[in-house]
Amino acid sequence: MTSHVARLYALALSILGLFVAWAGIAAQPWGAAEPPAVSAAHDQTAAALAEYGKRLRRDARLVHRILARRAEQPPPAAPAVRIVTAAPVATTRTS
Amino acid sequence: MRHAFRAMGTEIQLHLRSKPAAGKLLAAAANEFHRLEALLSRFLPSSELARLNRDGELVAGPDLLAVVDAALAARELTAGRFDPTVHDALVAAGYDRSFELVPAGGGVPVLVGSACGGGVELDRAAARIRLDPGVRLDLGGIAKGYAVDRALGILGSAGPALVDAGGDIAVTGMPWHVGVDTSDGTFTLELSDGAVATSGRDRRRWAGDDGERHHLIDPSTGRPAEGELLRVTAVAATALDAEVLAKALFLAGDLEAAAAEADALGIPVVLVSLDGRTVLAGGMS
Numbered sequence: 001m002t003s004h005v006a007r008l009y010a011l012a013l014s015i016l017g018l019f020v021a022w023a024g025i026a027a028q029p030w031g032a033a034e035p036p037a038v039s040a041a042h043d044q045t046a047a048a049l050a051e052y053g054k055r056l057r058r059d060a061r062l063v064h065r066i067l068a069r070r071a072e073q074p075p076p077a078a079p080a081v082r083i084v085t086a087a088p089v090a091t092t093r094t095s
Numbered sequence: 096m097r098h099a100f101r102a103m104g105t106e107i108q109l110h111l112r113s114k115p116a117a118g119k120l121l122a123a124a125a126n127e128f129h130r131l132e133a134l135l136s137r138f139l140p141s142s143e144l145a146r147l148n149r150d151g152e153l154v155a156g157p158d159l160l161a162v163v164d165a166a167l168a169a170r171e172l173t174a175g176r177f178d179p180t181v182h183d184a185l186v187a188a189g190y191d192r193s194f195e196l197v198p199a200g201g202g203v204p205v206l207v208g209s210a211c212g213g214g215v216e217l218d219r220a221a222a223r224i225r226l227d228p229g230v231r232l233d234l235g236g237i238a239k240g241y242a243v244d245r246a247l248g249i250l251g252s253a254g255p256a257l258v259d260a261g262g263d264i265a266v267t268g269m270p271w272h273v274g275v276d277t278s279d280g281t282f283t284l285e286l287s288d289g290a291v292a293t294s295g296r297d298r299r300r301w302a303g304d305d306g307e308r309h310h311l312i313d314p315s316t317g318r319p320a321e322g323e324l325l326r327v328t329a330v331a332a333t334a335l336d337a338e339v340l341a342k343a344l345f346l347a348g349d350l351e352a353a354a355a356e357a358d359a360l361g362i363p364v365v366l367v368s369l370d371g372r373t374v375l376a377g378g379m380s
Contacts, residue, residue, distance in 0.1 A: 081363050
């Protein structure tokens with residue numbers, strides 16, 4: 001009789017131990033134990049990537065605008081000019 | 096009527112063939128030069144450009160915004176030969192103050208080329224200009240042309256006009272005669288509406304410890320440009336365009352390359368080499 005009760009207690013303790021171990025594993029304590037420096041480095045890398053992506057999108061918009069403007073506005077033709085024999089009003093020089 | 100004065104480190108001449116209100120218009124055009132100099136000079140600590148160079152970011156007025164926009168477009172158009180980010184290279188070469196104060200007789204330390212081509216962001220909607228760290232702008236190669244065009248806009252509304260800012264010349268309203276110096280003397284161009292500008296190493300030059308230096312920086316080296324050209328005169332629709340084209344063709348380096356580019360692009364030019372040759376190209380005749 002005493003031996004039967006002892007076996008029941010042992011079974012109950014085993015089941016309890018199993019649940020405790022399961023809860024412990026499910027909590028993934030090793031994830032929280034990650035060093036804060038590594039986590040911060042990941043954050044900085046992600047922020048830098050986001051900033052780089054933003055810059056690429058901005059550059060792409062700029063290139064599109066430049067190309068659109070170039071297509072709209074062909075460069076102005078050079079004005080008509082000829083060499084004559086006359087005294088100049090002003091003389092061009094390195095400015 | 097004619098009006099002469101100094102601004103932007105050079106002699107300015109305004110000509111207007113119109114009687115009514117000519118005096119007022121000439122004064123307004125002169126004021127425009129002084130106003131733009133106060134905004135765009137890198138030597139005046141209170142200018143918008145100096146503040147931008149100091150702080151790296153600025154909500155700019157419409158003129159600085161327009162000139163920086165034009166300078167960036169010119170950098171793209173000329174594949175980097177024209178570049179407003181040559182500021183530090185000019186300073187390293189000894190051009191660190193208004194040109195008349197730069198010592199002509201030497202004593203400027205040995206030159207180390209400075210990097211050019213840094214990032215400049217322009218947000219037109221917010222009127223904001225932002226420079227990448229370490230980037231500073233010099234608008235000397237384009238601001239004078241912009242001012243000439245603005246002044247001509249004021250005078251040209253009243254009649255035939257010519258604006259000459261130290262050799263950057265724009266005309267409108269009638270055939271005007273503009274001289275061009277060559278190794279064989281001066282000849283005269285006739286131009287009714289348009290502009291002429293000259294870039295070269297024959298002026299704005301000074302002595303450094305390691306030889307002569309001049310103000311035309313090659314952005315690819317960060318040092319005063321070398322090559323066989325003494326000066327380039329270009330004709331274009333506006334003084335701003337003529338200034339940019341003259342500088343870009345000067346940086347082509349040699350006479351044949353510059354002439355070929357001018358022919359291909361249809362830019363009337365007069366090219367003068369260091370050894371005294373003069374070549375007309377781009378339809379100039």
